[in-house]
């Protein structure tokens with residue numbers, strides 16, 4: 001595999017201005033990755049600051065509701081700031097400090113990555129600006145307040161569809177302009193090399209812990225692992241350590257919004273074509289002229305027309321199966337987990353949970369499913385009005 | 395097709411950028427004629443794209459207007475082919491890699507060469523990415539114009555210059571198109587460094603050149619200059635087609651005068 005590619009997917013399709021920064025980032029990352037001090041510092045931050053390891057919880061009530069497989073939840077929602085995003089931002093902020101950068105920028109959709117970035121920028125005393133589409137600012141207002149409380153500036157993005165895709169464009173433009181003193185903390189396994197590889201490496205702790213925990217609890221590997229896929233970082237994080245274990249079925253669940261047939265969806269791998277967006281070659285939603293088609297999902301964190309290149313690779317080699325869940329299916333799963341287990345999941349994670357309805361009853365009680373509960377749903381409580389409307393329409 | 399480097403002989407050419415299909419392909423045709431009549435030496439035409447991440451607000455908006463009226467790469471190439479006989483200066487297409495990839499790299503090279511297009515600039519396709527485009531363009535004799543920036547390493551300058559043809563696009567600052575801040579503080583040193591690797595390739599300087607004053611400051615260093623956002627803004631101020639075309643003409647005359655006066 002040549003540098004920065006997963007077979008034909010990946011690469012560095014960016015303006016020349018960014019090449020030196022990507023070279024530097026790759027070099028510093030590869031060096032630090034093996035550095036004992038760096039590893040110890042990151043490990044201690046993940047443990048004492050973020051609260052890792054997160055638990056692997058046997059969801060007994062949910063399992064008996066479906067009457068099939070044993071369901072475990074990998075509780076990434078218990079991380080500091082409420083989602084897996086902090087695993088990546090902690091790693092990247094240490095790199096930024098090492099590279100002597102003075103300023104941090106990020107893009108955010110649901111605001112979880114924005115909050116996780118603002119948090120580590122506060123902790124390491126770096127200036128922080130977060131690009132966020134105006135549509136997302138409205139539907140994820142709580143996270144906007146949090147970012148501001150943390151001392152970050154949220155820059156509203158009014159171009160294009162005013163969601164994650166456009167926030168990413170603006171962040172890249174900012175980086176092109178301020179590349180000498182700024183580090184761009186990308187929030188998922190997307191973007192130009194080395195981001196997809198590096199963010200995956202920072203997120204693989206989810207899968208590494210899961211393996212250890214399930215071996216301890218069950219003495220064997222799970223039959224299925226489910227994760228939602230926006231850009232794909234929580235999914236890559238939990239899948240990656242299991243890719244070689246062929247007996248473990250890996251299922252990524254994308255957001256199909258109002259349904260793939262409706263054209264209003266974010267199911268990039270299920271319904272897209274290969275192209276180049278935000279610096280890498282991967283599946284994406286595009287029309288016959290190659291224009292990017294705006295994605296749609298009730299969940300801001302999945303509302304993205306691209307996907308990480310490694311997912312495109314895992315799809316084409318058929319190692320991971322990609323499915324999708326509609327807004328309604330996610331909302332039902334959101335409610336169900338809240339009621340059965342007393343855990344309010346993020347709407348993003350609810351997409352992964354919703355697939356249990358299809359899968360769990362089909363399996364017998366000896367089967368084991370792990371769902372990556374990528375985040376908690378506090379941020380989505382404001383969406384309840386929308387959720388009720390969606391339910392009323394059904 | 396017309397030769398790009400010929401335009402650098404005996405003068406510092408003015409290269410102008412407009413977005414294809416902004417506000418319509420018919421208007422693009424008229425603007426092309428006006429620009430060449432006013433003495434523009436090379437015309438760059440932007441392929442409208444939904445996510446132009448190397449562009450500032452002016453070209454983003456221009457691209458958006460073009461898309462809203464239904465401009466596609468197919469229609470744009472067809473238009474240029476249609477008016478081929480009337481075009482007297484080299485035409486260069488500038489656009490994002492996804493447009494080309496989606497069109498098909500082989501087909502793209504074939505169709506644009508038949509349309510008489512002389513060169514291509516793809517700002518998000520660095521020299522070391524795996525793309526068939528370079529070979530396909532070469533086979534058709536279409537120039538691939540590559541970009542360098544003030545922070546490009548010497549190793550890359552060498553590689554880029556070796557694969558570039560037509561002219562070498564030197565980005566004036568670290569930024570997007572239309573960034574009107576001052577050019578890179580050590581512009582002279584930057585371009586001298588580029589020249590150590592560029593051999594016979596002429597150097598075009600662009601990004602943020604917004605009027606005669608800026609031209610005066612920079613014109614000594616490059617072999618030609620590229621202007622996009624400022625021209626588009628001048629055109630946009632017009633309320634009618636005639637006004638728009640007259641604005642384009644007046645803008646070009648001012649710049650041409652500045653190039654002549656200060657060179």
Ligand SMILES: Cc1ncc(COP(=O)(O)O)c(C=O)c1O
Nearest residue numbers: 112230231232233234301374375
């Ligand atoms: C809780 C949660 N899960 C998942 C995602 C989707 O991102 P990814 O696919 O990179 O994990 C987000 C993004 O904001 C999120 O907040």
